[in-house]
Amino acid sequence: MTEDYxxxxxxxxxRIDFMSHVGIIAQKxxxxxxxxxxxxxxxxxxxxxxxxTLEKExxxxxxxxxxxxxDSDEYHRPSRHNAPSAFLDTLLINPTKADNIxxxxxxxxxxxQRFMSDDDSTRFDSYLLKHLVEANLNLVKHYTDPTFGNINxxxxxxxxxxxxxxxxxxxxxxxxxKQINWSFNTSVNDWLNMxxxxxxxxxxx
Numbered sequence: 001m002t003e004d005y006x007x008x009x010x011x012x013x014x015r016i017d018f019m020s021h022v023g024i025i026a027q028k029x030x031x032x033x034x035x036x037x038x039x040x041x042x043x044x045x046x047x048x049x050x051x052x053t054l055e056k057e058x059x060x061x062x063x064x065x066x067x068x069x070x071d072s073d074e075y076h077r078p079s080r081h082n083a084p085s086a087f088l089d090t091l092l093i094n095p096t097k098a099d100n101i102x103x104x105x106x107x108x109x110x111x112x113q114r115f116m117s118d119d120d121s122t123r124f125d126s127y128l129l130k131h132l133v134e135a136n137l138n139l140v141k142h143y144t145d146p147t148f149g150n151i152n153x154x155x156x157x158x159x160x161x162x163x164x165x166x167x168x169x170x171x172x173x174x175x176x177x178k179q180i181n182w183s184f185n186t187s188v189n190d191w192l193n194m195x196x197x198x199x200x201x202x203x204x205x
Contacts, residue, residue, distance in 0.1 A: 036115075036171040036185070047167050055085040082180050087163025097137070101156060101164050104136050105129075108194045109186050111170050116183060124191045125181040129161045132194050139201040 039047035051058075091098045116124060137154035158181065165184055166172070176182040 035174045037166075037174055037177065038171045039166045039169065044167055047169070051084065051163060051166060052088060055088065058085045059083045081157040081159050082162075083159045084163035084166055086157050086159025087161075087167070090160055097154065098160075098164075100137055101133055101160055102168065104133050105161070105164055105168060109168075109170070109184075109190045111185050112187050113185070115171075115173055115185050116188060120188055122183075124186070124188065125183050126158050126162050126165070127181040128191075129165075130156050130158045132191075132198060133161055135198050135202075136194070139198065 040050045041047040087098065087101075090101070134154060134156040137156065141154065162172075162182055165182075171185045172182045
C-alpha cells in the first residue's frame with residue numbers, strides 16, 4: 001500500500017509550470033490527451049547527463065521549496081529518497097547496487113505505447129516497484145551467498161527506481177510530477193511476472 005503524504009499541490013503545480021515554460025523538462029505526446037516526461041538523450045550516458053543537469057529541480061518538486069533559492073547559498077537539499085536524483089547518489093556510493101537495480105528493471109519491464117489505467121497505475125507505481133526491486137536484490141543475494149544472513153539488507157528508495165526508470169527510457173505521466181509515487185508506461189503483466197517470481201523465491205527459503 002502506498003504511503004500518505006501531504007503535498008502542496010498549488011506550489012508543486014507552479015514549479016512544474018515554470019519548469020515546462022523554460023523548457024528544462026522534455027514533454028512528448030504519448031496519447032492524444034496526455035503528455036509525458038521522458039529523459040532527453042538516445043543513450044544511457046546522455047540521459048544520465050540530463051538527470052544530473054536537473055538534479056536540484058527534481059529535488060525541489062513537491063517539497064515546498066522556493067524556486068528563488070535553488071541557485072543561492074540559502075538552498076538546502078531536501079530528503080532525496082523520493083527524488084529520481086537519489087539514483088545519482090547510489091551510482092556514486094554503490095555502483096554495483098545501481099547496476100543491479102538497472103538489470104532487474106530491464107529484465108522484467110518493457111516500455112509500451114500507453115500508460116496503464118488509473119486503477120492499475122495506483123496499484124503498480126514507483127512505491128511498489130521500490131519494494132519489488134528491493135525484494136529481488138535481497139532474495140538473489142540470499143540464494144547466491146551462503147553467508148548472507150539478513151534478507152533485508154539491500155534498501156532501495158522510491159527515488160532510486162524513479163531515476164533508474166528515467167535512465168532506461170521509460171516515460172512518466174506529466175501530472176505525476178505533482179505526486180510522490182509515479183506510474184510508468186509498463187504493462188500489468190510485467191508487474192505480475194515480477195511479483196510471481198518473488199513469491200516463488202520466497203516460498204523456497
